[in-house]
Amino acid sequence: TQLLEQSPQFLSIQEGENLTVYCNSSSVFSSLQWYRQEPGEGPVLLVTVVTGGEVKKLKRLTFQFGDARKDSSLHITAAQPGDTGLYLCAALSNDYKLSFGAGTTVTVRA
Amino acid sequence: NAGVTQTPKFQVLKTGQSMTLQCAQDMNHEYMSWYRQDPGMGLRLIHYSVGAGITDQGEVPNGYNVSRSTTEDFPLRLLSAAPSQTSVYFCASSTRLEPDTQYFGPGTRLTVL
Numbered sequence: 001t002q003l004l005e006q007s008p009q010f011l012s013i014q015e016g017e018n019l020t021v022y023c024n025s026s027s028v029f030s031s032l033q034w035y036r037q038e039p040g041e042g043p044v045l046l047v048t049v050v051t052g053g054e055v056k057k058l059k060r061l062t063f064q065f066g067d068a069r070k071d072s073s074l075h076i077t078a079a080q081p082g083d084t085g086l087y088l089c090a091a092l093s094n095d096y097k098l099s100f101g102a103g104t105t106v107t108v109r110a
Numbered sequence: 111n112a113g114v115t116q117t118p119k120f121q122v123l124k125t126g127q128s129m130t131l132q133c134a135q136d137m138n139h140e141y142m143s144w145y146r147q148d149p150g151m152g153l154r155l156i157h158y159s160v161g162a163g164i165t166d167q168g169e170v171p172n173g174y175n176v177s178r179s180t181t182e183d184f185p186l187r188l189l190s191a192a193p194s195q196t197s198v199y200f201c202a203s204s205t206r207l208e209p210d211t212q213y214f215g216p217g218t219r220l221t222v223l
Contacts, residue, residue: 009150033210042114042200042214043153088152092210096160097168098143100152 003027004089004101012107016078021104023089024071030092032072034063037086037103079108111136114215116201122221123191131186131218133201139213140206142184143168144176146197147217153200159184160206191222 005024013019023032031050035043047056049065049072056063060083062075076083089101117132135142140161145153145168155168159178173195175187184203188195198219202212 006152031210040216042202042217043212044214045211048210090210096141096209097155097158098210098212099155099169100145102150102152 003093003099004091006087006089006101006104008104009102010105010107012109013079015080015108015110019076019079019106021074021087021106022071023073023101025091026070027091028069030069032065032069033090033098034072034074035088035090035100037088038084043086043088076106079106081108081110084108113137114201114203114213116199116215116218118218119216120219122223123188124223125192127191129188129191131188131199131201131220133184133186133215134182135184135201135203135213136182137203137213138181139203140181141204141209141212142178143202143204143212144174144184144186145200145202146170146195147200148197156186156199188220191220193222196220196222 007022033048034046037043047063052067052069054065060077064073086103088103114135143158144156147153154170157176159165162181165176198217200217201215204212
């Protein structure tokens with residue numbers, strides 16, 4: 001059983017459309033991270049959210065941490081082909097182990 | 111800085127063979143970790159280290175050994191390769207102050223026949 005559940009597993013949209021990816025857990029976290037991974041490369045950190053209810057923006061990407069710090073979402077506005085990739089959420093446990101969700105594969109068609 | 115480097119990039123082994131995946135970082139990070147990535151399962155922690163001389167098991171440690179003799183290097187040893195160890199392996203590092211901000215290497219794609 002995954003500590004972090006991501007949905008959907010796959011998402012294919014047309015350029016210019018919006019999309020939202022979800023990361024849910026029954027556990028409370030002190031922080032949550034979102035990574036993006038492109039084929040043949042390692043994941044790259046996009047953002048860390050720390051405070052319940054926090055919203056962070058990174059250009060067309062909006063990240064939100066749930067009020068109870070158990071869930072998070074990633075929203076992409078006007079998606080572009082360059083947004084294509086695997087999006088992973090991750091959270092640190094009390095013993096400093098980082099757990100990852102299974103990931104959402106996003107494909108943006110031109 | 112080269113960041114986190116991993117060698118080799120690709121490797122094919124026969125069942126029962128042993129090998130070492132190399133990982134090095136030049137950022138003076140205290141924490142280093144090994145993950146394996148399989149389709150539909152995200153990244154799973156194999157072993158990790160919070161400093162030279164200190165290692166601990168992650169979620170899927172069986173069949174793997176690690177050591178941390180220096181801050182820079184964290185090799186992963188497969189003792190007797192099995193087809194179930196076919197995967198992509200990633201090494202990552204982070205500072206003690208920000209353990210959740212991990213920097214990943216480019217990965218090693220391992221196939222065990």
